Amino acid sequence: MEEEERTWLDRVLEWLDERTGIYGHTIRQAPRYAYRLDFWLGSFVLGAFLFEVLTGMLIALYYVPADPYASTVYLISNVPLGALLFSLHSWGAYAMVFLLLVHMTRNFIVGAYRRPREVMWMVGTLLAALTLTEAFLGYSLPYNLISWTATTTGLNLFTYMPFGLSNLIAAFTLLPQLPGIASGVDPLVDRFFIFHWIVGALIALVLGLHLYIFEKHGITPPLSKEKDRSELIDNYPEKLRYDPNWKLQPLTRTFGIILVTLLMTFGAIFLISSALPFQISIDGDQIKYIMPEYNPALAAQTPPIPDWYFLFIYFFYKSVPPSMASLIFLGWGAVTLLFPFIDEHVFGHRSSHPVMRPASVALGTGFIVSFVVNSVWAYLTPGRDIGTIGVEVDSLIFLLIFITVFPLLRYLQNRGSSSTDSFNIGKRLGFSKSVTQGTEIVIPRQVSVGVDISILITLGLIVYNTVKMLTLTNLFLDQFQLGFMAGINMLLFSYLVLIYTLKGESR
Numbered sequence: 001m002e003e004e005e006r007t008w009l010d011r012v013l014e015w016l017d018e019r020t021g022i023y024g025h026t027i028r029q030a031p032r033y034a035y036r037l038d039f040w041l042g043s044f045v046l047g048a049f050l051f052e053v054l055t056g057m058l059i060a061l062y063y064v065p066a067d068p069y070a071s072t073v074y075l076i077s078n079v080p081l082g083a084l085l086f087s088l089h090s091w092g093a094y095a096m097v098f099l100l101l102v103h104m105t106r107n108f109i110v111g112a113y114r115r116p117r118e119v120m121w122m123v124g125t126l127l128a129a130l131t132l133t134e135a136f137l138g139y140s141l142p143y144n145l146i147s148w149t150a151t152t153t154g155l156n157l158f159t160y161m162p163f164g165l166s167n168l169i170a171a172f173t174l175l176p177q178l179p180g181i182a183s184g185v186d187p188l189v190d191r192f193f194i195f196h197w198i199v200g201a202l203i204a205l206v207l208g209l210h211l212y213i214f215e216k217h218g219i220t221p222p223l224s225k226e227k228d229r230s231e232l233i234d235n236y237p238e239k240l241r242y243d244p245n246w247k248l249q250p251l252t253r254t255f256g257i258i259l260v261t262l263l264m265t266f267g268a269i270f271l272i273s274s275a276l277p278f279q280i281s282i283d284g285d286q287i288k289y290i291m292p293e294y295n296p297a298l299a300a301q302t303p304p305i306p307d308w309y310f311l312f313i314y315f316f317y318k319s320v321p322p323s324m325a326s327l328i329f330l331g332w333g334a335v336t337l338l339f340p341f342i343d344e345h346v347f348g349h350r351s352s353h354p355v356m357r358p359a360s361v362a363l364g365t366g367f368i369v370s371f372v373v374n375s376v377w378a379y380l381t382p383g384r385d386i387g388t389i390g391v392e393v394d395s396l397i398f399l400l401i402f403i404t405v406f407p408l409l410r411y412l413q414n415r416g417s418s419s420t421d422s423f424n425i426g427k428r429l430g431f432s433k434s435v436t437q438g439t440e441i442v443i444p445r446q447v448s449v450g451v452d453i454s455i456l457i458t459l460g461l462i463v464y465n466t467v468k469m470l471t472l473t474n475l476f477l478d479q480f481q482l483g484f485m486a487g488i489n490m491l492l493f494s495y496l497v498l499i500y501t502l503k504g505e506s507r
């Protein structure tokens with residue numbers, strides 16, 4: 001890198017590199033083409049995970065697994081900032097699952113799972129499984145009527161798992177009959193609380209591996225019209241040297257954009273959690289948890305409602321016998337895990353461009369459509385069976401998508417092969433932007449007057465907001481107002497960091 005382009009951070013890391021060997025190997029610079037937010041979606045998931053760790057640790061200070069419902073109610077109704085904290089952790093979990101699905105879908109669409117990233121994808125699938133397990137455990141912990149009914153129903157359905165998996169789950173959930181449990185609370189909650197920590201730690205561990213592999217490979221190059229090429233960016237020394245779009249950028253930009261994604265994630269969760277307190281009502285000076293406590297008699301009349309991300313799986317249990325539903329569920333898991341190999345060896349796809357992967361794209365589209373249809377259907381039929389019509393409709397969805405999407409992509413593929421701009425679908429459909437350009441962040445070295453003014457306004461708003469936050473004296477009654485303003489400040493601050501990051505561009 002040229003001397004004038006090295007920033008203080010590069011110098012610090014170079015110093016560190018001489019002692020540890022991490023710079024350029026484990027922590028490496030990203031090429032210019034990667035400076036678009038869609039290349040950093042994993043960073044948003046990472047932000048949500050860190051957010052959950054922080055808020056979870058604070059909630060744990062108040063949570064008592066022997067008396068889960070009462071301690072949850074106490075946190076919400078008595079502890080200053082307690083209700084906000086509960087809302088932040090609950091919405092944060094939704095955000096993490098949602099962002100994970102977006103990250104996964106993006107990597108699927110651009111074919112980021114293809115060679116040599118198959119293991120990266122498989123480790124990602126493991127992360128998705130762990131995240132869903134963590135959400136399942138967390139959902140049960142408040143021990144309210146809906147959550148614990150759904151948890152026990154879920155556990156019951158898991159007993160139909162084939163290949164000895166049901167025994168494995170039973171081994172983890174079977175409890176010794178200890179005397180002296182007087183509260184009437186299911187002692188399994190205590191174990192679930194411990195698992196909630198363990199699975200969280202496992203996510204952190206596997207995430208470390210995910211990021212290590214990512215740094216080894218370097219980010220997937222932009223979609224290209226070339227049919228077959230390696231996706232390791234080190235295989236393109238010429239491009240990295242001469243193509244301005246591939247030029248490696250100073251590390252300050254990488255750290256800047258990561259900070260932007262974290263602040264955006266934190267800010268958005270703060271805003272939603274404060275505007276829509278999670279299962280909490282505010283009535284004058286009373287802040288209340290609206291969910292009733294679990295009790296076996298009431299549970300018998302309560303239809304189990306899993307959280308939104310499990311509705312898709314629950315749908316199968318409502319549609320076919322549980323042993324069959326378990327097989328479908330495991331089948332989907334296996335297809336997801338092994339997808340990179342299915343794409344290459346079963347479908348025989350040879351390029352990462354979506355047009356060149358018609359069978360994969362058709363299957364992925366079918367999955368997304370059926371995910372939405374099944375989830376809505378399961379939500380609208382609480383406590384009722386759907387019958388085999390459910391899986392029949394699912395099959396029809398896949399069939400219809402295959403007979404429309406597959407030939408369409410094959411057609412585009414054949415038409416494109418003779419043209420130099422073969423796979424620029426955007427141009428084909430009449431949009432002028434290239435697929436490879438997408439929504440690139442514009443990076444002016446000279447920050448214009450307009451941007452200067454916007455920086456001043458942003459700073460002014462941050463100061464105004466901060467002063468207002470400091471004047472809020474009642475940390476109990478004003479907690480959601482405080483959370484809202486904190487969220488706005490984080491988003492404003494992310495804008496300032498973004499501007500600073502963009503200034504550090506290297507052309």
Ligand code: HEM
Nearest residue numbers: 039040041042043045046104107112124125127128219220
């Ligand atoms: C806890 C959940 C996860 C976290 C925190 C996470 C985080 C990340 C991060 C920070 C990156 C670097 C690039 C970026 O920011 O997008 C990345 C890349 C990647 N992730 Fe994840 N990820 C998670 C789950 C998944 C899942 C479920 C999959 C797929 C099954 C997946 C597949 C990938 C792939 C293939 C890449 C390489 C992308 C490329 O080279 O363009 N990840 N992940």
